[in-house]
Amino acid sequence: MSGPQWVPTIDDSKVRDGAYVPVYPKGVGVLLVRTDGELFAIANKCGHMACPLEGGKLEGDVITCPCHDWRFNVRSGQFIDAPELSLDTFATRVEDGKVFVELKEA
Numbered sequence: 001m002s003g004p005q006w007v008p009t010i011d012d013s014k015v016r017d018g019a020y021v022p023v024y025p026k027g028v029g030v031l032l033v034r035t036d037g038e039l040f041a042i043a044n045k046c047g048h049m050a051c052p053l054e055g056g057k058l059e060g061d062v063i064t065c066p067c068h069d070w071r072f073n074v075r076s077g078q079f080i081d082a083p084e085l086s087l088d089t090f091a092t093r094v095e096d097g098k099v100f101v102e103l104k105e106a
């Protein structure tokens, strides 16, 4: 067992502004999202019944789950209608043009 680990994913240029890309660092489903030029990473698994969020609509900071329309803030992971519920979020950093995602457990 080891602590947090930075895992490389895709080229930063592949995440366009106002769009998202699913990635799977070490098999973990993560959605990379760019909004207003800023990059965020949230769990690609809805907090309702675990549908993948890819395929959902992204409007500004909010992504809507394609299954039953739950909406989440991509910056905080919070469920819009009940902010006490939230998705896992991940720190990101870009190095040599590549997006790294921090996983809590290696």
Ligand code: FES
Pocket: 046, 047, 048, 049, 050, 051, 065, 066, 067, 068, 069, 070
């Ligand atoms: S699984 Fe996402 S809203 Fe139901």
